[in-house]
Amino acid sequence: MTQSHIATTTKQVxxxxxxxxxxxxxxxxxxAALALIFLIDFLISPNxxxxxxxxxxxxxxxxxxFYRAVPTAMVALxxxxxxxxxxxxxxxxxxxxxxxxxxxxRIHAGDxxxxxxxxxxxxxxxxxxxxxxxxAVLDIQPIIATLILMVSGRGIGLMINxxxxxxxxxxxxxxxxxxxxxxxAFIPTRLLVFLLVFFVLxxxxxxxxxxMFLESVGGNAKAAYLTGINARLIIFxxxxxxxxxxxSAGVILSADTHTSDPxxxxxxxxxxxxxxxxxxxxSLSGGRIYLGMTILGALVIQALTTSILTSGLPPEYNLVVxxxxxxxxxxxxxxxxxxxxxxxxxxxxx
Amino acid sequence: MAEAVTARIEMVGVSKAFPGVRALENAxxxxxxxxxxxxxxxxxxxxxxxxxVMTGALRRDEGEIRLDGQTVEINTPGQAxxxxxxxxxxxxxxxxxxxxxxxxxxxxxxxKFGMISWRAARDVARKRLQRLKIDxxxxxxxxxxxxxxxxxxxxxxxxxxxxxxxxxDEPTASLDAHETALLFQIVRxxxxxxxxxxxxxxFIDQVYQIADRISVLRNGRLVGTAPIxxxxxxxxxxxxxxxxxxxxxxxxxxxxxxxxAPVMLEAEGLGRKLIMQPFDLKLRSGExxxxxxxxxxxxxxxxxxxxxxxxxxxGKLQVGGLPMAGHSxxxxxxxxxxxxxxxxxxxxxxxxxSVRENIVMALQSKRGWLRLLxxxxxxKLADEMIATLAISTPDAEKPVGQLSGGNQQKVILxxxxxxxxxxxxxxxxxxxxxxxxxxxxxxxxxxxxxxGLALLVASSELDELVAVSDRVAVLRDRHKIGEISGAxxxxxxxxxxxxxTQS
Numbered sequence: 001m002t003q004s005h006i007a008t009t010t011k012q013v014x015x016x017x018x019x020x021x022x023x024x025x026x027x028x029x030x031x032a033a034l035a036l037i038f039l040i041d042f043l044i045s046p047n048x049x050x051x052x053x054x055x056x057x058x059x060x061x062x063x064x065x066f067y068r069a070v071p072t073a074m075v076a077l078x079x080x081x082x083x084x085x086x087x088x089x090x091x092x093x094x095x096x097x098x099x100x101x102x103x104x105x106r107i108h109a110g111d112x113x114x115x116x117x118x119x120x121x122x123x124x125x126x127x128x129x130x131x132x133x134x135x136a137v138l139d140i141q142p143i144i145a146t147l148i149l150m151v152s153g154r155g156i157g158l159m160i161n162x163x164x165x166x167x168x169x170x171x172x173x174x175x176x177x178x179x180x181x182x183x184x185a186f187i188p189t190r191l192l193v194f195l196l197v198f199f200v201l202x203x204x205x206x207x208x209x210x211x212m213f214l215e216s217v218g219g220n221a222k223a224a225y226l227t228g229i230n231a232r233l234i235i236f237x238x239x240x241x242x243x244x245x246x247x248s249a250g251v252i253l254s255a256d257t258h259t260s261d262p263x264x265x266x267x268x269x270x271x272x273x274x275x276x277x278x279x280x281x282x283s284l285s286g287g288r289i290y291l292g293m294t295i296l297g298a299l300v301i302q303a304l305t306t307s308i309l310t311s312g313l314p315p316e317y318n319l320v321v322x323x324x325x326x327x328x329x330x331x332x333x334x335x336x337x338x339x340x341x342x343x344x345x346x347x348x349x350x
Numbered sequence: 351m352a353e354a355v356t357a358r359i360e361m362v363g364v365s366k367a368f369p370g371v372r373a374l375e376n377a378x379x380x381x382x383x384x385x386x387x388x389x390x391x392x393x394x395x396x397x398x399x400x401x402x403v404m405t406g407a408l409r410r411d412e413g414e415i416r417l418d419g420q421t422v423e424i425n426t427p428g429q430a431x432x433x434x435x436x437x438x439x440x441x442x443x444x445x446x447x448x449x450x451x452x453x454x455x456x457x458x459x460x461x462k463f464g465m466i467s468w469r470a471a472r473d474v475a476r477k478r479l480q481r482l483k484i485d486x487x488x489x490x491x492x493x494x495x496x497x498x499x500x501x502x503x504x505x506x507x508x509x510x511x512x513x514x515x516x517x518x519d520e521p522t523a524s525l526d527a528h529e530t531a532l533l534f535q536i537v538r539x540x541x542x543x544x545x546x547x548x549x550x551x552x553f554i555d556q557v558y559q560i561a562d563r564i565s566v567l568r569n570g571r572l573v574g575t576a577p578i579x580x581x582x583x584x585x586x587x588x589x590x591x592x593x594x595x596x597x598x599x600x601x602x603x604x605x606x607x608x609x610x611a612p613v614m615l616e617a618e619g620l621g622r623k624l625i626m627q628p629f630d631l632k633l634r635s636g637e638x639x640x641x642x643x644x645x646x647x648x649x650x651x652x653x654x655x656x657x658x659x660x661x662x663x664x665g666k667l668q669v670g671g672l673p674m675a676g677h678s679x680x681x682x683x684x685x686x687x688x689x690x691x692x693x694x695x696x697x698x699x700x701x702x703x704s705v706r707e708n709i710v711m712a713l714q715s716k717r718g719w720l721r722l723l724x725x726x727x728x729x730k731l732a733d734e735m736i737a738t739l740a741i742s743t744p745d746a747e748k749p750v751g752q753l754s755g756g757n758q759q760k761v762i763l764x765x766x767x768x769x770x771x772x773x774x775x776x777x778x779x780x781x782x783x784x785x786x787x788x789x790x791x792x793x794x795x796x797x798x799x800x801x802g803l804a805l806l807v808a809s810s811e812l813d814e815l816v817a818v819s820d821r822v823a824v825l826r827d828r829h830k831i832g833e834i835s836g837a838x839x840x841x842x843x844x845x846x847x848x849x850x851t852q853s
Contacts, residue, residue, distance in 0.1 A: 209719040212703075216711055219700040226659055226697055227765070228683035228715040287702030 020342075026281035029332040030296045033279075033325065037303045038062070044311050057183035061310060065303045070190045071249040073298035075269055076276035077201055078245030080294040083277050085218040085238045086286025087135060087142035092246040092273060094153020095127045096266035099250030101157035104171050104260035108164050113175040120251050121244060127153075128243025132236035150270070157262025170259035180255035190252050197248055201241065202291055211289060214238055218286030272301055279329050300329065356419050358383040358546035359404070359435070359515050364413030365570075366399055373399040374410075375570040381515060381546040386537060388561035389550045392590055392645050392810040396570040397550055401517050404548075405437045406430035417514070436508030437517040444504055446493030451475040453492050454507050478506045482536050498529035502536065509540070516540060517548045522556060534560050552645045554583055566590055584849045587644065588841070591812040611635045613671070614804035615687070615773045617656060620665035626651040628664050629830035631823060633773060633804035638795065640815035641808040642844050643825030649808040650692055651828065653777045656806065657689040658682045670772055683716050688766030692777040692808075694755070698762040701751025705743050706732035708750045708761050712769035735764035740790060763791065767798075774798070775806045780814060792818060816841055824848055 041048040051060035082089045099120045134145035182189040205211030216224040217231045280293030308318045331337045357380045366374040374396045391397045402408040406427045444453045460470035475488045522530045565575040566589040574589045611634040621628030626648045641649045654660040658677035667674045669685040691697035709732045732746040739760040821835040824847045
């Protein structure tokens with residue numbers, strides 16, 4: 001009898017530990033949050049999941065969530081890399097603004113539109129080099145170093161507008177509009193562009209040792225140095241990557257409005273990107289880069305925004321509801337909070 | 351004899367454990383009023399922990415504290431202060447930008463109608479400084495004074511009218527000779543008032559200038575206590591780093607490598623100002639060279655200079671017969687030098703990364719970022735090392751931060767072994783490791799040397815050095831003072847060389 005008793009308790013313990021392990025796995029809570037948001041959307045509007053083809057392109061609320069999440073997710077990928085090195089990049093919105101201004105300027109100057117893409121990436125590269133120089137070479141704290149470009153970037157965008165005398169110059173470009181709002185074989189082009197960016201970045205981080213080096217520098221810079229890793233160069237590369245992903249998002253956002261509007265383009269996108277990284281399980285104390293999870297984080301944020309808008313709630317509620325859901329996800333990810341909650345539950349049972 | 355006097359403060363059977371480490375095991379300390387008591391011991395011997403227990407900064411797990419014969423409870427710094435125990439910590443923890451007055455009254459400002467009375471505060475500050483006969487402008491910011499004066503102000507802050515015990519933790523660490531003399535003058539005054547003073551330092555000569563009694567801690571235990579006259583430097587040093595003199599150390603050394611074995615590493619006049627005087631060092635294939643000396647003698651500095659973690663400003667270094675063009679950990683690793691740092695948590699482990707990633711990191715950095723080791727190769731290396739070093743982890747994917755200290759240490763050792771070094775530098779390889787793991791690491795060291803590796807081991811455990819070394823380089827005050835080799839390597843010989851007395 002005692003033996004069977006022991007057997008059942010060990011079984012219970014193992015079940016309990018499995019449940020705990022599942023609860024602690026980083027993919028669970030963001031995924032659960034996304035599923036819950038979609039479920040509520042489905043209950044509110046039963047045709048939430050319906051997908052139809054309009055003008056040769058997929059349409060539907062779910063597609064819309066993915067579609068709109070692309071710029072934030074793209075910025076968040078670069079942000080995840082920077083945060084993995086224990087840094088942060090506040091200037092991504094400004095990089096987008098400068099990128100948009102340069103795109104408009106070069107189109108007005110009559111450059112071939114394919115060249116415009118390189119201009120945009122060049123802006124991202126240059127901004128990344130600037131941030132990387134401040135952080136990696138001059139050892140300025142990342143939050144301050146990138147604040148400089150965050151503050152000045154939108155002003156630089158406005159000054160670029162003045163180069164050809166426009167205050168809010170617009171443009172038309174079949175290529176850029178194609179990337180932003182077009183579609184290839186029913187699929188929105190921007191989703192394909194995003195997949196390309198994701199794949200290139202994933203290969204760069206995980207098919208070379210760069211990802212490991214980035215994480216080692218973020219986790220313990222001194223140990224990384226003693227392991228022979230060139231910490232400065234690695235941190236430098238993180239800001240360049242972040243500049244490039246921000247500039248790529250800038251191409252899409254700029255083509256959306258086909259105008260150079262440095263004051264409002266990509267406003268507050270740095271905050272959504274940081275949130276996406278954190279919801280995806282990234283820690284601001286560095287040491288880990290989760291690219292896939294970051295996309296999930298961006299989807300949670302966008303799904304929330306979209307569902308608040310489609311649910312009929314006044315848009316004024318948007319920010320507060322968003323903050324609430326983000327808080328719940330972060331609480332569930334905190335092991336301290338989970339242990340507290342479990343101990344309270346256990347006491348109730350007794 | 352001393353037992354006849356009631357101790358001012360007495361700590362009996364104090365134990366304190368931290369996760370993975372027993373910092374204090376049944377340690378005792380007896381302080382007598384009107385005496386300066388030197389508390390000695392190497393890094394990690396438990397001095398700081400013992401003092402923190404006495405001053406309420408840490409709670410003891412076991413043991414008793416008696417003040418003037420009465421058992422007392424000290425669980426918070428506030429309780430300790432109320433009982434008349436004052437402390438001056440190693441780092442001056444005052445606010446440099448605030449005035450001397452504010453620093454001296456911070457947290458206990460005299461008030462009038464609920465507001466701070468600065469007039470009264472200045473009176474208090476002046477009174478406090480008068481106790482030490484210091485006359486300075488109390489309105490100037492603390493930071494405008496020299497470190498010595500700041501140190502004295504810190505003492506003034508710790509000292510109350512009813513102070514019975516005063517703890518000075520490394521008060522002379524950043525003082526020059528003249529400043530030290532000034533401090534000692536004040537310490538003697540305090541002593542004359544019947545205060546029991548604990549003096550922690552790693553300067554042996556200062557102990558003999560000021561202390562009346564010495565207690566030595568090693569591995570969390572009190573290993574000796576005696577009046578100064580009964581504890582000459584030789585005995586003190588042997589208590590700190592080894593067992594009693596005269597005991598013969600067990601030598602585990604196998605066949606010494608032939609003297610014509612190829613030279614793997616050669617340093618000539620390598621040094622850096624203020625860090626380490628230029629030194630020569632030669633490591634042959636298959637040889638274990640120990641670095642011995644007291645805390646602060648330059649053991650870690652020699653290791654780091656050779657590895658390039660501290661850049662030398664003088665001298666030359668050859669590895670495998672080729673001169674090093676520059677000095678950096680990256681260059682050293684590529685040239686075939688492996689290094690295990692002393693402070694594993696701060697300088698070794700990548701806590702978030704897995705055991706596998708931690709183990710392959712040095713090899714990967716040697717290969718460069720483009721030539722990624724395949725997942726299969728990484729797993730193979732990690733599994734091999736987990737088996738060889740008996741690292742206890744459920745699998746290679748567990749984050750290293752979740753392993754115990756000893757196992758983290760093995761992971762870092764594994765990292766430098768995997769990078770395929772010709773020369774391996776180990777700084778305190780067995781600190782904080784349990785006995786079983788210790789034996790594994792020592793036997794592994796021997797085995798590697800049998801395969802032609804040259805090894806440089808810096809250690810505060812003299813027995814360990816005597817047991818494994820083919821040659822011991824002895825350091826004192828950041829100076830290499832000599833080498834002992836072969837059969838002459840005994841505990842006594844090393845201690846005599848450190849103490850500067852010939853046997």
